[in-house]
Amino acid sequence: MSFRSSASVKAVRSGLCGLLSAAFVLALAPRARAEDGCSEVAPWDRLGRSGAHFATPVPLTLTALAVAAPFGFAPTGLDQRLRIVSQRDLGGRPNLEPVSVATPYVLAGGVVLAYGVSAIARSCEAERLLAPVLQAGAFTFASVSLLKLGVGRSFPNGGTDPSAADRLDHPARAHDFAPFQRGFASWPSGHTALMMSAAAAFRAANPELGVVSYAGYPLALGVAAGMWLGDHHYASDILSGALFGEAIGDSVGQSFARELGTRGAFTLVPLREGGFELVWAGFW
Secondary structure, three states: OOOOOHHHHHHHHHHHHHHHHHHHHHHHOOOOOHHHOOOOOOOOOOHHHHHHHHOOHHHHHHHHHHHHHHHHHOOOOHHHHHHHHHHHHOOOOOOOOOHHHHHHHHHHHHHHHHHHHHHHHOOHHHHHHHHHHHHHHHHHHHHHHHHHHHHOEOOOOOOOOOOOOOOOOOHHHHHOEOOOOOOOOOOOOHHHHHHHHHHHHHHHHOHHHHHHHHOHHHHHHHHHHHHHHOOOOOHHHHHHHHHHHHHHHHHHHHHOOOEOOEEEEEEEEEOOOOOEEEEEEEEO
16 A cells, blocks of 8 residues: 655646646657758757767766665665654655655656747757757656666655654665566656756756756756655665766767757767876767
């Protein structure tokens, strides 16, 4: 048996309805845009480049750290100790507020709707801004879903009553993994991953915006905090989600980036004498 606040359920349902409506608008948008000068500004464009960027040292390192996080946090008891800190010392409680739960759904619907309107209006620049966010979100959702299904980590309350007096007295749940047996389980945090992925994609795709390109990170951190203080996830779930999201979002964003009128990406190149060199590779 599982418990969830009615406010959170209503918020999620509203977000999903908005996302489905927006997807319908996007489906009506024209796709053959090369003749209008809107070449490769769709979410399904530049997939090969995104994959190539992901296969570079930084995203692969972030992914490895994401996979390693629960191995360090769960067996050592750190996940359980941090959970107690969030719930007893920082004022957290189960389902603290519905905003952090609904935000990724609402924003996803808004971005899809905005892209659909931009495509219908033939606004190439708006499409280029939104396409990397959509592509990164799709990749993140797919990969995180597979990980949740395959790892099967228990949620902090394990489906029991979150208001029970002894809910924090079950440390064994922090290292309870049942691969392919729990459906969409706790690890990694999908909410955190999606928000970080969108923030990273927007930043990497728009370096010319300077500090404005980082605007998505406060939202992502707010959702991550809500997942922790609301007792939705263990700390390592959230950390892994953030690392996965950053790796995917940055890789996709670089594929859509423009720098001094060119498209390209920063790449870490290993040096023969040791160390790495940061190189910008672009297309002229």
